[in-house]
Amino acid sequence: MxxxxxxxxxxxxxxxxxxxxxxxxxxxxxxxxxxxxxxxxxxxxxxxxxxxxxxxxxxxxxxxxxxxxxxxxxxxxxxxxxxxxxxxxxxxxxxxxxxxxxxxxTRPLVDLHAAPGANRVPSRDLDLDAALVDPALVDTDALAWASVGTLxxxxxxxxxxxxxxxxxxxxxxxxxxxxxxxxxxxxxxxxxxxxxxxxxxxxxxxxxxxxxxxxxxxxxxxxxxxxxxxxxxxxxxxxxxxQFPRLNTSSTDASPLLRAHGLTLRPQNGGYTVVPAIHHRDPAGYVPVGGKLTGVPTGLRRETLEDLVAAMDALPALGTDALETGRSLSDVPGAxxxxxxxxxxxxxxxxxxxxxxxxxxxxxxxxxxxxxxxxxxxxxxxxxxxxxxxxxx
The missing domain is CATH 3.50.50.60 (FAD/NAD(P)-binding domain)
Structure with missing residues (x-):
């Protein structure tokens, strides 16, 4: 020290x-x-x-x-x-x-999965924050297994x-x-x-x-x-x-961190900040651009958009107006x-x-x-x- x-x-x-x-x-x-x-x-x-x-x-x-x-x-x-x-x-x-x-x-981190594995227990058996097991946020049938990091x-x-x-x-x-x-x-x-x-x-x-x-x-x-x-x-x-999209689904100071489909949902300011995975390096000279969701322009870059779409069935809140996608890149915080x-x-x-x-x-x-x-x-x-x-x- x-x-x-x-x-x-x-x-x-x-x-x-x-x-x-x-x-x-x-x-x-x-x-x-x-x-x-x-x-x-x-x-x-x-x-x-x-x-x-x-x-x-x-x-x-x-x-x-x-x-x-x-x-x-x-x-x-x-x-x-x-x-x-x-x-x-x-x-x-x-x-x-x-x-x-x-x-x-300190918050527990709940790591959700579709299949059983080492140190995983049925998701329904966990004593989680009510908002976390709300079907509007998490489909516990699709993500039936979980491990918990208490530290x-x-x-x-x-x-x-x-x-x-x-x-x-x-x-x-x-x-x-x-x-x-x-x-x-x-x-x-x-x-x-x-x-x-x-x-x-x-x-x-x-x-x-x-x-x-x-x-x-x-x-x-x-x-x-x-x-x-x-x-x-x-x-x-x-x-x-x-990028870090905002998910306006209610969270509290007692809400745990949630990880599923490579995404981390961090309780913050009464909702969640979505933390996507980084898949690869961006090439020199790359300029971030937004994509389209069902033909509608969004501020989410393609890789982030694809991750969110792939997780919508298991995390249904991502498919609602609770997710802030913006209309241009400047609407979604990123660095x-x-x-x-x-x-x-x-x-x-x-x-x-x-x-x-x-x-x-x-x-x-x-x-x-x-x-x-x-x-x-x-x-x-x-x-x-x-x-x-x-x-x-």
Missing amino acids: PPAEPPNPPGQVWAHTGQPFTHREFDTLVLGAGRMGASCALYLRQFAPTLSLLLVEEGGLPNEDGATLLAPGVWSGLGVPAERQREAGWTRAQLETAFGDISFQ AATYRPGALALNAAQAAIRAGAHLMLNTRAQLCGDGSVTLERLTVTNTHQIVVHETHRVRARTIVVALGAGGPHAIDHDLGVHSAHARAYR WFALPHGKPDGLPLHEQVAPGVHLLLGGPHADTLGVSTAFDLAARIAGVEGRPWEELE
Whole structure:
């Protein structure tokens, strides 16, 4: 475990171009203030409080256009390899206690199936929330078997990013918002401070060149692109565009998570957020477009639409007006997500891609393993030995 926050003076925040910036060198730059970058910055301040650190974010905190704000926020050991289960458990403990109020809540995860299998019981025998067994939502004849994960949990990744960044600033980290970063390949980074014109165009207001001994690239789906284009380092990582339709079927704080047909229904704001599976990487240059449902234009991309149609018999609520499909892509929340090693089930990782430059990636399992991966990178940069989860029983 890292030590308590050191008694350093708080860092400075540059939120807009009216605040002059004259710094030319830091010990560490962390590019990207999503949950991965922000938590890495916090752990770095705790491990190495004497090293100067600048956290850079292209948008606000949290970034409304980033994947962190739209991430499902579902902790679950389901799908995590056995060798990383202790790490996942350590991450769960961190989410519950180390980041303040992030709306962490333990919920059972009910995994529904059409056929019997190991550790599955008849769905009708489960003591579930009434809304979950409502025939309008779940057809328990089609999904007659279920297994239950009692330790699953939900939280708000956007709140985690905000709280981690604020704690890092209190511990002496500096933060620059509304700034685009470009790697230069010589230990320096070009920072483009952005502003908005009176015609709502985003323009570069001023440019600075900053050097650092260590650079952490935590730009989410944009990280591999930056490594490839700015440094000329080939990356096997990829990205995919993921959408999160809204299902306006009633849920409560006691409603469990539901998983069936590759979909996860996350109780949220009195209804459900539908979390579809990621099937493959999107090719370079792909531009997300909506599809059509019975000839009617929708905002759902084809892969998501096909998943929902295939699940409508077992989850009949998906075939009603309760599902918000929109008329265009902008009507359905979605964001680009990183795919470590180009795999839809790729696990979070960090790797050194050039001298002094580290890539930090979350991906589909960032909810469960992202914080521990950021912790591990921070410990390595600071020269701290050991991984606390390896000491767990």
